[in-house]
Amino acid sequence: MAYKVPRGTQDILPEQTPKWQKVESILRQLSHVYRYKEIRTPIFEQTELFQRGVGDTTDIVQKEMYTFEDRGGRSLTLRPEGTASSVRAYVEHKMFGNPDQPVKLSYMGPMFRYERQQAGRYRQFVQFGVEAIGSSDPAIDAEVISLAMDIYQTVGLKDLKLVINSLGDKETRDAHRTALINHFRPSIGEFCSDCQNRLEKNPLRILDCKKDHEHPLMQTAPALTDYLTEASAQYFDTVKKYLDVLGITYVVDPNLVRGLDYYNHTAFEIMSTASGFGAITTLCGGGRYNGLVEDIGGPDMPGIGFAMSIERLLLALEAENIELDVEDQLDIYVVAMGEEAKLKSAELISSFRTKGISADMDYVDRKLKAQMKSADRLQAKFVIVIGESELEEMSVNVKEMETGNQEKVPFSELVNYLLEHK
Template identity: 80%
Template sequence: MSFKVPRGTQDILPGQSEKWQLIEEKIRELCHLYRYKEIRTPMFEATELFQRGVGDTTDIVQKEMYTFEDRGGRSLTLRPEGTASAVRAYVEHKMFGQPDQPVKLSYMGPMFRYERQQAGRYRQFVQFGVEAIGSADPAIDAEVIALVMDIYSTVGLKDIKLVLNSLGDKETRDAHRQALIEHFQPSIGEFCSDCQSRLEKNPLRILDCKVDREHPLMASAPALPDYLTADSAAYFAKVKMYLDALGIAYEIDPNLVRGLDYYNHTTFEIMSTAAGFGAITTLCGGGRYNGLVEDIGGPDMPGIGFALSIERLLLALEAEGVELDVKDELDVFVVALDDEAKVKAAELISSFRAKGISADMDYIDRKMKAQMKAADRLGAKFVLVLGETELAEAAANVKTMATGDQQKVAFHDLVNYLSRINRL
């Protein structure tokens, strides 16, 4: 019997995993600069958390969740996104009581959605996200957007654009909701079954439908900005003012609604504009979710956040032809010619590694020529050859692979010598 990776998942092999590590490192460095602290939540939660937090009218809840019953009869779900879990932790651990608000959190890890596999989209995917909970200041909206724009620019992406919209407050949403119902109701039979069920529950989600996107009523649907209250319009104006001050370019799209029920006020997406990237251009999405903390059992605390897919970030880099500066150099390869030399090689390698010098040796008893070829394939900067003579003299020739130069160095001075020459 042969086994293969489950459909919708992937193995990230050596050679590729280093790219992931570099991206993750850059993201964590930016989170430190912006003061977003990491939170790690379980990979599964109570199913009701996502039903209430994400919204039971969303495709995620209705079609895409991996839900199972444990031995205690509890319904659990592999997390399909990170916000609900972060907010649950915020409420459970009473982080709203901390003196410094907003609480700024970041997370990175696997999420799970049962959907058709496409380029850069998997059933298990890695998501990075942030949440800023406890502030209704439009300046924090701009900061969250600035962070994700910094992430993309730091890794080298250039062909991206930021798209903004405002979903307004409850009064705005209620007025727009009624207008949408009246607009779609006479012809709702022409729409897909999902849209028909959304008409009364959440008609805004009709605008996000992928099946009926070309229906004429979509283009003529009531535009949400026309229903913004004075307060909502003023809030959105301030968000744009801060983005202007930060030099962040954006486009306004009144049809940008996002796919989750908890959004209100500021919503945004970042899209790839690279040629040949594909039909689905969204790299990142986010927005404000005032009311979600209260829905999950906490106090009435506002929040905003975003999430991005690492897989799609890598796909965008590939589309733009950006090569990541991945450094995976081997400092020293030790060639041992007999069993006694192998023991000394193991001892020396241990002392090298203890001082931060990467080192390796042969473990399958190859001849000297084959070991030298292995050192070359691995990109070793230096090679030491240990044999009977070297053991007797307690010294080894250090060969610099780039130039072919050799220097005899006593065993006891190898660490200092390699540390010094490695810095040159």
């Protein structure tokens, strides 16, 4: 039987991992600069956490979760996103009692959603995200957006578009909800079954429907921004002022609602405008979720965050023909001719590696010419050949592969020589 990778998943091969590692190092560095400290939560949680935290009217909960019963009969779900788990940890470990608020968290790891595989979208995907929990200051909204933009700009992306909206407070949402129900109800039979189910439960989610997004009523639906209370409008204006101060360009889109039930006030998406990127342009999304901490059993603490797919980030780099400057240098390749030379090579390589010098040698007893070809394929910076004469003289010719220059160096000086010339 020929085994294959499960549908919707992928193998990330050794020639691809340096790009992933480079992106991950940038994410960790910027998290440090912005002071978002890493949290690591379980890959599976109680199913109810996501039903309550993500929202039972969302596509994620209704259609996309990987849910199973363990041997004790408990319903568990592979995490489809990171916010609910982070908030659960915030509540469980009483981080709301920390004297310094907001608590600023970052996470990175695999998430799982049963959805149709598309370019840059998988059923197992890697997500990076941040959460700032414990502040209702518009300045932290701007900081979170700034961090997301900083990530994409640091990796070199230029074809970016930031779209923002306000989902308002409870009073705003209630008034808008009534308006949406009145708008869609006369023709709801023309919409898909999901939209029909959402009409009474959460009509805002109709605006996020992928099947009916071209329906004429979508274009004339009441805009949430028209129902903003004075306090909500002022909050949104303040967020925009901070974005202006930070020099961040944005577009206000009244139809941006996001796909999760817990959002309110600020919502945003970052999109790729690169030609050839694909029909689904969203790279990153996030927003404010005041009330989620309380829903999950904690005190009334506000929060805001975002999440981004690493796969889609790499796809955007490809669309803009950007090559990451990855460090995968092999410092030295040791060619051994004979058993005694091989023993000496192993000894030298060990001394190189102890000092942080990357080194490799042949392990399949190839001839000299084949070993030199291997060194060339591996793009080794230096090559040394050890044979009988080198063992007798206790020195070796160090060849710089790019220039062809050679220099005779005693075995005892090799480490220092390589450290000086790396």
